[in-house]
Amino acid sequence: MSDESLQRLLDAAAKAPRKAVGASPLGLETRVLAEWRTAREDDAPAFLFVFLRRAMIAACFVFLLSAAWSFTRPGVSPTGEEAALLDYQIQMSLNP
Amino acid sequence: MVRARQRDEDAARALFLHLYPLVARLVRSHLPRRTSPEDLVQTVFMKVFANLDRFSGTVPLEHWVSRITVNTCLNALAAEKARPELRWADLSEEQTEVLEAVMAAPGDLEPARNLAAREIVEKLLAQLAPPERLVLTLLHLEGRSVAEVQQITGWNVPVIKVRAFRARRRLRKHYENLMSEKSL
Numbered sequence: 001m002s003d004e005s006l007q008r009l010l011d012a013a014a015k016a017p018r019k020a021v022g023a024s025p026l027g028l029e030t031r032v033l034a035e036w037r038t039a040r041e042d043d044a045p046a047f048l049f050v051f052l053r054r055a056m057i058a059a060c061f062v063f064l065l066s067a068a069w070s071f072t073r074p075g076v077s078p079t080g081e082e083a084a085l086l087d088y089q090i091q092m093s094l095n096p
Numbered sequence: 097m098v099r100a101r102q103r104d105e106d107a108a109r110a111l112f113l114h115l116y117p118l119v120a121r122l123v124r125s126h127l128p129r130r131t132s133p134e135d136l137v138q139t140v141f142m143k144v145f146a147n148l149d150r151f152s153g154t155v156p157l158e159h160w161v162s163r164i165t166v167n168t169c170l171n172a173l174a175a176e177k178a179r180p181e182l183r184w185a186d187l188s189e190e191q192t193e194v195l196e197a198v199m200a201a202p203g204d205l206e207p208a209r210n211l212a213a214r215e216i217v218e219k220l221l222a223q224l225a226p227p228e229r230l231v232l233t234l235l236h237l238e239g240r241s242v243a244e245v246q247q248i249t250g251w252n253v254p255v256i257k258v259r260a261f262r263a264r265r266r267l268r269k270h271y272e273n274l275m276s277e278k279s280l
Contacts, residue, residue, distance in 0.1 A: 002268060002271060002272050002275065003268060004202070005198045005199050005271075005275075006267070006268055006271045008198045008202070008203075008204070008205065009194075009195070009198045009213050009216065009217060009271075010217060010236045010237070011204065012194070012198070012204065012205040012209065012210045012213035012214075013210065013213040013214040013216070013217035013218075013236075013237055014236060014237050014238075014239055015204075015207065015210045016210040016211045016213060016214035017210070017211065019124070021116075021117045021120045021121050021124070023116075024112070024113070024116045024120070024137075025134055028134055028137065028138065029109065029112055029113070029116075031138055032112055032137075032138050032141045032142070033105060033108060033109060033112070035138065035142055036108055036141075036142065036145045037105070039142065039145070039146065040103055
């Protein structure tokens with residue numbers, strides 16, 4: 001019963017006349033465009049911020065890649081080999 | 097669209113004038129109690145202009161703008177935390193007569209009472225959660241199809257049907273509570 005009467009209420013509400021949407025109220029268009037203009041002017045620092053943030057993320061990525069690459073190749077360090085050889089030669093010259 | 101994206105003010109004005117009736121109609125249907133429709137329309141247009149670059153063109157512009165409008169309204173409704181309970185004593189004399197007429201006899205109400213019926217339904221809907229209120233307004237008050245609701249909200253069909261079912265059940269509960277006060 002309550003469902004039927006609720007449906008009748010909804011049907012009646014759906015038939016209620018609605019206010020027609022006319023032209024935009026005076027000043028609304030100006031307000032919207034003015035805010036849009038202001039937001040546009042504020043865009044430059046925002047672009048710079050976005051660019052710097054992306055550059056920082058890219059730099060971190062490159063750093064991590066290079067660190068990972070150097071860890072995966074621990075045995076091929078010509079500088080290390082040369083240092084060991086020199087160290088051996090020094091030791092030999094001091095204690096023949 | 098292209099000129100507005102390039103920040104041409106005349107194009108932005110033309111876009112505003114083209115979209116205003118759509119946005120205003122949606123805002124008026126889903127307006128929170130204490131929010132000015134003009135403020136909400138302005139918020140919607142700022143979101144539209146700020147996201148013009150993201151509009152891919154895969155859906156019609158009107159659908160895209162409808163979704164922005166509906167989401168803005170839902171956010172505003174969600175921010176309005178208090179949902180006052182509707183009591184019989186809150187109704188006007190005309191509204192109580194409408195409810196008595198609805199309960200008493202089957203058939204349509206007199207057309208002159210439709211506006212009062214709408215006011216009651218809006219008060220009942222104000223007690224529901226924003227998405228439930230939205231789906232019932234679109235389906236029952238605006239007479240839109242599920243496909244249209246999908247276009248406006250972006251929700252898929254099962255979500256719409258489940259929300260509508262639950263919303264209808266909650267609305268009936270609020271309605272029954274209101275009617276039980278009348279008999280006291």
